[in-house]
Amino acid sequence: MGSTITEKILAAHCGRKAVKPGELINAEIDVIMCHDVTTTPAIDMLAEKGLSKVAHPERVVIMPDHFVPNKDIKSAEMVAKIRRWAKEQGIEQFYDLGRHGVCHALLPEQGHVRPGETIICGDSHTSTHGALGAFSTGVGSTDLAAALATGELWFKVPETILFRLSGKLGKGVYSKDVILEIIRQIGVDGALYKTMEFTGELIDELSVEARMTICNMAIEAGGKSGIINPDQKTIDYIKARTDTSFEIYKSDPDAEYCQVIDINVANLEPIVALPHLPSNGKPVSQLNDIPIDQAYLGSCTNGRIEDLRVAAEILQGKSVASSTRMIVIPATTDIWKQANKERLLDIFMEAGATVSSPTCGACLGGHMGILAAGERCISSTNRNFVGRMGSPKSEVYLGSPATVAASAIEGKIADPRKYLQEKP
Amino acid sequence: MTGKVHCYKRDHINTDEIIPARYLNMDKETDLARYAMEDIDPEFIKKVKEGDFIIAGEDFGCGSSREHAVWALRGAGIRAVIADTFARIFYRNCINNGFLAIECKGISEKTDSGDELEIDVEKGVITNRTKDDQYSFQAIPDFARDIINAGGLLNYIAGKAN
Ligand code: SF4
Numbered sequence: 001m002g003s004t005i006t007e008k009i010l011a012a013h014c015g016r017k018a019v020k021p022g023e024l025i026n027a028e029i030d031v032i033m034c035h036d037v038t039t040t041p042a043i044d045m046l047a048e049k050g051l052s053k054v055a056h057p058e059r060v061v062i063m064p065d066h067f068v069p070n071k072d073i074k075s076a077e078m079v080a081k082i083r084r085w086a087k088e089q090g091i092e093q094f095y096d097l098g099r100h101g102v103c104h105a106l107l108p109e110q111g112h113v114r115p116g117e118t119i120i121c122g123d124s125h126t127s128t129h130g131a132l133g134a135f136s137t138g139v140g141s142t143d144l145a146a147a148l149a150t151g152e153l154w155f156k157v158p159e160t161i162l163f164r165l166s167g168k169l170g171k172g173v174y175s176k177d178v179i180l181e182i183i184r185q186i187g188v189d190g191a192l193y194k195t196m197e198f199t200g201e202l203i204d205e206l207s208v209e210a211r212m213t214i215c216n217m218a219i220e221a222g223g224k225s226g227i228i229n230p231d232q233k234t235i236d237y238i239k240a241r242t243d244t245s246f247e248i249y250k251s252d253p254d255a256e257y258c259q260v261i262d263i264n265v266a267n268l269e270p271i272v273a274l275p276h277l278p279s280n281g282k283p284v285s286q287l288n289d290i291p292i293d294q295a296y297l298g299s300c301t302n303g304r305i306e307d308l309r310v311a312a313e314i315l316q317g318k319s320v321a322s323s324t325r326m327i328v329i330p331a332t333t334d335i336w337k338q339a340n341k342e343r344l345l346d347i348f349m350e351a352g353a354t355v356s357s358p359t360c361g362a363c364l365g366g367h368m369g370i371l372a373a374g375e376r377c378i379s380s381t382n383r384n385f386v387g388r389m390g391s392p393k394s395e396v397y398l399g400s401p402a403t404v405a406a407s408a409i410e411g412k413i414a415d416p417r418k419y420l421q422e423k424p
Numbered sequence: 425m426t427g428k429v430h431c432y433k434r435d436h437i438n439t440d441e442i443i444p445a446r447y448l449n450m451d452k453e454t455d456l457a458r459y460a461m462e463d464i465d466p467e468f469i470k471k472v473k474e475g476d477f478i479i480a481g482e483d484f485g486c487g488s489s490r491e492h493a494v495w496a497l498r499g500a501g502i503r504a505v506i507a508d509t510f511a512r513i514f515y516r517n518c519i520n521n522g523f524l525a526i527e528c529k530g531i532s533e534k535t536d537s538g539d540e541l542e543i544d545v546e547k548g549v550i551t552n553r554t555k556d557d558q559y560s561f562q563a564i565p566d567f568a569r570d571i572i573n574a575g576g577l578l579n580y581i582a583g584k585a586n
Contacts, residue, residue, distance in 0.1 A: 041451040049582045074449035124489040140491035140517035189483040364445040385440045392463040
């Protein structure tokens with residue numbers, strides 16, 4: 001019996017030939033990413049327990065993102081503490097303001113994700129990096145502290161659900177719509193404790209960035225991780241960013257899966273997840289007259305350059321509805337610069353949107369675009385729980401960047417396809 | 425251990441509800457405790473007493489990985505959370521903090537707020553004294569129990585290092 005890519009990576013990181021789902025292992029961790037919110041508690045815990053030496057400073061990458069630029073005194077203190085600690089520990093990989101970005105967009109962009117590696121971060125959307133063929137999972141601050149102190153972490157080897165995705169996406173339909181559809185089908189705990197492995201001709205077709213959107217939201221189905229077998233596109237993406245060597249693992253044809261789910265996307269429409277669960281997906285054509293107060297384009301799910309290009313294509317020469325405000329937040333500094341170079345930011349500003357510095361910001365109701373009671377937002381983010389973007393009485397609808405842009409123009413949730421078909 | 429129940433008969437109670445992101449610029453249990461469960465039950469913090477239990481439906485603690493959710497509940501005096509099922513990271517965070525999280529399928533249907541429970545972790549039995557009923561749960565794996573008994577993952581590691 002063969003093994004899945006996840007089992008192979010975990011086996012290689014605990015010095016075993018093979019591991020099976022359900023086994024408890026201690027795995028070596030290659031990359032530990034630290035952001036502002038969950039790292040400070042880890043630093044305090046380590047000091048408290050007398051474990052104050054980081055085992056492998058060269059494996060740590062720090063990127064404050066949630067409340068940057070610091071939104072208040074408390075968040076400023078948090079980042080100040082992380083800066084001091086990084087210096088003490090000799091951690092050099094630190095993306096401070098000016099090179100900063102949303103962690104899950106920045107980590108792969110800067111070449112810190114390589115296939116076959118194990119990656120953790122005190123953040124649930126760490127599943128993103130599985131798109132490059134790594135085992136990558138979100139943990140809490142204690143796990144983070146333990147990994148910092150020892151370079152290892154305990155895991156239960158997860159079972160894997162295989163998603164075989166076939167068919168070609170229609171115009172105006174994107175990988176975001178695919179993952180919203182998958183979560184609609186299996187529910188927010190449909191993959192609880194499990195790895196979601198994505199394969200098939202659709203995945204082959206998608207860009208590496210579009211694949212990240214899919215793995216990013218594995219956690220919204222309860223998954224431990226999302227993963228995609230590396231191919232030439234993956235290798236090209238990595239080689240353009242780092243010289244660090246890596247090992248490629250792939251699932252065997254006879255690997256064992258706890259479930260196999262086939263989905264053909266040929267007839268998929270743009271999907272919008274209604275409040276207050278990512279699994280409340282509906283085809284956009286079934287949503288009539290849902291006025292919005294805010295349209296948000298950004299986040300680790302859909303704040304990358306391809307996302308901005310799609311939205312700009314739709315917004316070019318158009319205006320954001322007078323009843324609606326639109327916020328665009330390129331996910332990283334390099335994405336911001338690239339969008340500036342391509343004049344995408346001009347298109348947004350001319351349409352009446354505003355563009356901010358990279359930050360998680362409004363995605364988690366932190367700052368830079370909080371919703372008031374009774375307000376409604378269409379958002380390219382990944383989570384629409386009660387109060388996620390502000391008041392517990394506000395509402396978040398999730399959609400693709402194209403759906404966000406089209407909705408901003410109409411001031412209500414709108415189908416992006418007509419804006420794309422107008423073009424010759 | 426015995427205590428009173430705060431029962432939320434709902435699935436998918438997420439960490440944004442347990443401790444909203446607007447309070448994540450704090451990380452001390454006593455600070456976070458003041459806002460525990462605020463978006464799901466604004467009265468919770470007035471009702472809760474040291475040693476109480478929370479009971480909920482499926483997938484408790486889904487969403488953000490914030491360990492602040494565990495700290496807020498513990499800071500508020502909660503001794504254990506019992507749910508039909510847990511979300512993965514929340515469950516890990518409980519174990520790693522030496523905080524008791526018990527999976528007991530169907531419990532949210534069978535109990536109500538105010539019930540008095542007795543939990544026997546060794547035997548895997550919960551006794552509902554108010555309703556004169558018993559529910560069994562799957563034993564916590566040895567490895568996890570070692571961590572819990574050490575008082576959390578870091579104590580466990582520090583213990584091994586010394
Ligand atoms: S952009 Fe949103 S989902 Fe992504 S890491 Fe930041 S807060 Fe989390």
